[in-house]
Each structure stands twice: as C-alpha cells, then as structure tokens.
Amino acid sequence: MSATGGTLRAAVRAETVKATTTWTWWGLLLIALALVATNVGFFAALAPADDSAAELFPLPLVTTVEGQLAVVGGGFQGGYLLAAVLGTLLATSDHRSGTIAPTYLAVPRRGRVALAKAVVAAGLGLLYGVAVQVASLLVTVGILTVRGVDLVDVAELSRPLLLGVLGTAVWALIGLAFGLLVRQQVVALVALVLVVFLLDPLAGFVLSGVGEAGGVDLEVVSSYLLTNASTAVVEGFTGAELLPWWGGLLVLLAWAGVLGVLAWTTTLRRDVT
Structure with missing residues (x-):
C-alpha cells in the first residue's frame, strides 16, 4: 500500500467516525423516512x-x-433533501466545531480531506437512498392494497427505484459541495433548504407557466433545473415537461460536477479561518 493510499484510507476512516458517532446521520434518516x-x-x-x-x-x-x-x-424529494442536508453537515462540521485545523494537520493535503468527505457522503447517501426507496415502495403497496388497487409489475418500478438510490447519493455530494463552498453551517443549511424547497421549484413553475419568450422554450429550460431533473430521474410527475430518466441523471450529475469543481478549487485556495 502506498503512503498516499494509506493516508486517504485513514482520512476516510476518520471522516466515517466523525459522521457516524453522533445522532445526526440516523436522526436525519428518520426525518427522511417520515417525509x-x-x-x-x-x-x-x-x-x-x-x-x-x-x-x-x-x-x-x-x-x-x-x-x-x-x-x-x-x-424521492424528502429523501434527497435530507441526504443533501447530511452532506452539508459533513462539509461544515469541522468549521463549526473548530476542528478543521487539527484535521488538516492530521491529513496535510486538503484535497484528500475533501475526497474523504465525498466518499463518506456518497456512502451514506446510498444508504439513505436504499432506505427511502424501500420505504416508498412499502407505503405505496400498503395504501394501494387498502384501496383495492393492484400494484403493477414490480419490474416496471425497479429502474426508477434503483435510480432513486443513485440520485440520493448524488444529492449527498451536492450538499457536501454546497457546504464546502459556504462553510458557515447555519447559513449553508438555510440556503440549501431555501433553494431546494422554494427557489428551484418556484423557478421551474414560473418558467413552465411563461412557456416561450424570445423564441426560447422556457419549459424546456426548466427541465434542467435541479428539482425537475431529479423528478425525471425517478420518472415522477410534476405536470411540466421533463427530460427522459437518463437526461435527468446526466443533468443531476452535471450540477454535482460543477459544484464539486468549485468546492474543490475553493477548498484548496481559501484560508482555513
């Protein structure tokens, strides 16, 4: 094993311990399941x-x-929102608790710390995704059974359910990148929830309502927003024109990639304090 690999592995272990030894990760998971x-x-x-x-x-x-x-x-929305919140908390916890300096002393390369946080965020995001998608299916089956409605072939639902697991992990990385960019935990959390629950859906609603302006189909533009792209991944319904599932996934990955590059750059260049 190389020194580099050992250092990264140690950083991942350290970030895993920090993420899983408090109530935060399972408390947020319970909230996600309630949503x-x-x-x-x-x-x-x-x-x-x-x-x-x-x-x-x-x-x-x-x-x-x-x-x-x-x-x-x-x-899916409740699941990915809480996964994004978890990612933001993972990014900002060291700054809030004042442990960022000791963290960088233990792992003197900031990029490795950020990468370790990304590995942990993605792993917990996958866990959230599995729990959320299983819960979604169970609740659906239970209520439809009470209503006397037969469930369609589960194979018809399998791809959106599996993609929802992947999408939740991507959202955990989006939350992580957002937190690395903002760093101030309270500000980052408020801004994240505001964007995901209000501004992005509102922008999609307005663009879809306007329709066309200046020869540009704004409803098509709205399909590239985070909320609509996420809904497209699981082949959900918003009443607006959505991308195919693979298009929604590519857009979601593109958002994560852009935010990730920005977060990586600022993490390497910005002062610790």
Missing part, C-alpha cells in the same frame, strides 16, 4: 383511480404504471 411516508402516503391516498376522480386531482391514474411511478417518486 417519505407523508409524501407517498398523500399521493397514494389521493391519486385518482378513474377519470372522474382525475378531474379533482390532476395526476396520472394510479391504476397505470405512470400513476404508480408518480406515487413512488413522491418520496
């Missing part, structure tokens, strides 16, 4: 089963593949 149960339960209970009900709730019929994808995909 999933609420969102998916709401969609599963109210999604129309016939055309007359569809006039009241403009969603795809829950008896179809599209309708059940919309229901299951309803849990």
Whole structure:
C-alpha cells in the first residue's frame, strides 16, 4: 500500500467516525423516512383511480404504471433533501466545531480531506437512498392494497427505484459541495433548504407557466433545473415537461460536477479561518 493510499484510507476512516458517532446521520434518516411516508402516503391516498376522480386531482391514474411511478417518486424529494442536508453537515462540521485545523494537520493535503468527505457522503447517501426507496415502495403497496388497487409489475418500478438510490447519493455530494463552498453551517443549511424547497421549484413553475419568450422554450429550460431533473430521474410527475430518466441523471450529475469543481478549487485556495 502506498503512503498516499494509506493516508486517504485513514482520512476516510476518520471522516466515517466523525459522521457516524453522533445522532445526526440516523436522526436525519428518520426525518427522511417520515417525509417519505407523508409524501407517498398523500399521493397514494389521493391519486385518482378513474377519470372522474382525475378531474379533482390532476395526476396520472394510479391504476397505470405512470400513476404508480408518480406515487413512488413522491418520496424521492424528502429523501434527497435530507441526504443533501447530511452532506452539508459533513462539509461544515469541522468549521463549526473548530476542528478543521487539527484535521488538516492530521491529513496535510486538503484535497484528500475533501475526497474523504465525498466518499463518506456518497456512502451514506446510498444508504439513505436504499432506505427511502424501500420505504416508498412499502407505503405505496400498503395504501394501494387498502384501496383495492393492484400494484403493477414490480419490474416496471425497479429502474426508477434503483435510480432513486443513485440520485440520493448524488444529492449527498451536492450538499457536501454546497457546504464546502459556504462553510458557515447555519447559513449553508438555510440556503440549501431555501433553494431546494422554494427557489428551484418556484423557478421551474414560473418558467413552465411563461412557456416561450424570445423564441426560447422556457419549459424546456426548466427541465434542467435541479428539482425537475431529479423528478425525471425517478420518472415522477410534476405536470411540466421533463427530460427522459437518463437526461435527468446526466443533468443531476452535471450540477454535482460543477459544484464539486468549485468546492474543490475553493477548498484548496481559501484560508482555513
């Protein structure tokens, strides 16, 4: 084993210990599961089963593949939001607790520290993704069974469920990059939630409503925003035009890549204090 590999491995172990020896990671996971149960339960209970009900709730019929994808995909947002919050906390915890200087003394290359945090964030993001997607499926099955609606072939739902796991991990990395850029924990968390829950969905809604301006189809532009791209990954439903699942995944990865490069650059160049 090279010294470099050993140092990175040690850094990953250290970041894993810091991330998993407090209540934060499992507390956020419990909140994510509660959000999933609420969102998916709401969609599963109210999604129309016939055309007359569809006039009241403009969603795809829950008896179809599209309708059940919309229901299951309803849990993805709660999952990826909390994964992003976890990533932000992993990035900002050393600055908040004042342990950033000892961390860089123990691992004197900042890039390795950032990479170690990314490995831990991605790993926990995958864990969150598995838990969230399994919970989404179980809640969907439970409520649809009570309603007397048959579940479509699980194979029809398998790709969005698996992609949701990957998407949650990507969102953990987005949160990490966001935290490395901002560093101030409270500011980073407030800004992250504001962007994910308000500004990005609002921008998508406005662009879709405007339609076309100056010869540019703004609804197409809105499909490249974080929220709509994430919904496209799990083949969910927003009422707006979405990219195909692979397009949504590429856009989500592009957002993560751009933020990651910015975070890497500022981490290497910015003063510790």
